[in-house]
Amino acid sequence: MTEKVCVLRLGHRPERDRRVTTHVGLTARALGAEGMYLASEDKNIKQSIDDVAERWGGNFFVETGVGWKKCVNDWKADGGVVVHLTMYGVPMTSAIEEIKKHEKVLVVVGAEKVPADIYNMTDYNVSVTTQPHSEISSLALFLDHLSDGKNLNLEFPDADLKIDPCERGKRFKD
């Protein structure tokens, strides 16, 4: 069973990809990943996500300026598997049961262009639908299926902000 998940974000261009990469990181956090490695130097992204994690709890980390090849190789050397989400890969629905058996999963999420090497360096290339949509939705669906839907209602320790779900309007827990 998978116990540790991290995300490696490739191809991030500061400015242009800031919002999308922030959404990638927040999605990873909300669905139980431990952190995001960013293969680019962008302190603003780290700052935004750290701010959220500070207020909403948990220990999600963001590491910027990561060398992606080293990150992939270190993860594998440590016994983990590496899954690259790409619309060209094998369908998630056929690969997920096998991936779940691994304790440590690194999910690689590219922006528009990714280095061609990545296809050969990862253990799995997995497509979430074979249609063009969004690395954010691919990551969300992959993490949800990897955890069998069990991470949809995570509670985060040491949160200053906690929502009190309600039918209308907005409510926070004290």
Next chain:
Amino acid sequence: MTEKVCVLRLGHRPERDRRVTTHVGLTARALGAEGMYLASEDKNIKQSIDDVAERWGGNFFVETGVGWKKCVNDWKADGGVVVHLTMYGVPMTSAIEEIKKHEKVLVVVGAEKVPADIYNMTDYNVSVTTQPHSEISSLALFLDHLSDGKNLNLEFPDADLKIDPCERGKRFKD
């Protein structure tokens, strides 16, 4: 059982939200929604998504400059239900079974700020996790759960481009 799903995108600001709204539309399309109503005038978004739909098949529509109140009211008058995705709502996991019983579902997806009225005009306010993440991932998870995972491998008619899934690299069907 739900047979028709459309998305209403609120609060879109041209330029700033272009990529996120494009991802919202493409996610809706990839997971089987029929179209997206955009409560803002932005022909560029329509153009990008129409271009994808033209090459990748199917009949996904984008309608821009939509009045959101009229859109919500028309949908309800036509017998559909309206579901607003918001981190403050009731958990998706507890609401989804009831929502699935409806034939026509309009999913409302806001940007950072939404008009306060929306909370009272919709049939359901639903949260996908109670954490801040992304309207793109919320929409993806909601549509996947609404369809019981059945829309993850949709085939689109009249597609010029079709991926031939493979373990390494990129391959298209002839």
